[in-house]
Amino acid sequence: MHPNYPTEVTDPALAPAAAGSPTLSHDNFGIGARVTLAVMSADYAEVILGSLQKADATGLEVQTGDVSTFVAGREPDLLRYLSQLISAAGRGGAHVVATVHLSRGCPGEVQCELPGGAGPLRSEIVELEETGVQAAAEWALYPLEDTGRDGVDPDHMRDIYAAVDYAKAKGTFVKSEHFVTRLEGDIARILETVAAGWVLVGRTVQHVTTHLTLSINSPSAR
Template sequence: MHNEPTPSVEPREFGVGGRITLSVMADDFVDVILGAIAETPRDGLTVETDPVSTWFTGAEQDIARYVSGLIAAASRGGRHVVANVMLSRGCPGEITCERPDRPPVFSDAPLTVPTTGVEAVAQWALYPLDDHGSPERSADHMRDIYAAIEDAKASGTFVDSDHYVTRLSGDVADILTTITAAWASVGRTVAHVTTHATVSVNSPSIARTAEAGR
């Protein structure tokens, strides 16, 4: 019966998590990266750092706050910071429970992230990995992508569509809210969905563009 409740599943059991890699364009990049990792609260998450990236798993709300806080912490010294972020929900290789018939919803509350005061730009792509659809909803990945872009426009973070990506700008928190909310929203109807973003803070190209416009 399609109206039966979704079985109780924890976010980690359903493969909700991701990875972030910070690149800091400064000689003291080690101190900046390790300092940001140590400073950023990881409430509700399991977090592990390896030589390439930092992996995290937990609820979508906690993930958005952690990634936003980590990028902001690394950027407040004025250095040029680039963060490569990948989020995944429902990855078959990560699921440790029996896959529910319908993707679980972990929270109905609006996703909110505290403002950081750090402005950023980002290139973002969303990948609904839906091959078969469901009795209630046909598989149509472009429908979900276009809906996410419209939500980004409504949020005020949308800048433009570019080759293979959507460009965003604004406070780091607003960018992460846009990205994570879209990923979580698609995950309510698509069992496996991933999203990728490259977030840049204190980019020298932005400073040069501003100088050229004066």
């Protein structure tokens, strides 16, 4: 655990809520994902539909669209679904690109229903079953903090570096590149790394998003 991360935080229910804001819970905090699967083969539609069926959506709201699939729910369900979905597509053997966008702390469509300062909300680090499918990935993390809290000023790069240090300890970190961090490993380990950065920054920042592009079975990587 990187020292910049609080290892112990008091009950999130005790976090100061803005006047008039709803009581924070994991069900109204806007925890969710958008995922896009691209399968580079002639039978891409069957592979994508088959993968969507193979992923366990228990506990989740899933809405499939023409650009991405929106998934909402608690972090362990969300990450299990993403890991199963993406690894199922990769197991077909075709070159697959998956883009994953995670968000927390800004529910609602047109604007955040939680006003700034209503969070943060503590979540636990998620552990996933190994998938057996390897990927290379590029990762960006965005702590969207305007005000700071508990005497700590906002510093989005400090939070990002702490998450990158976590990835180094996890073993998925390969290198820092322009705008992104390169990760490699089992899809479950990559998603655990990304979700951990997102959740850990989310213990001190209300609105946190992260974007991940995974490449599986790339001919360029061979």
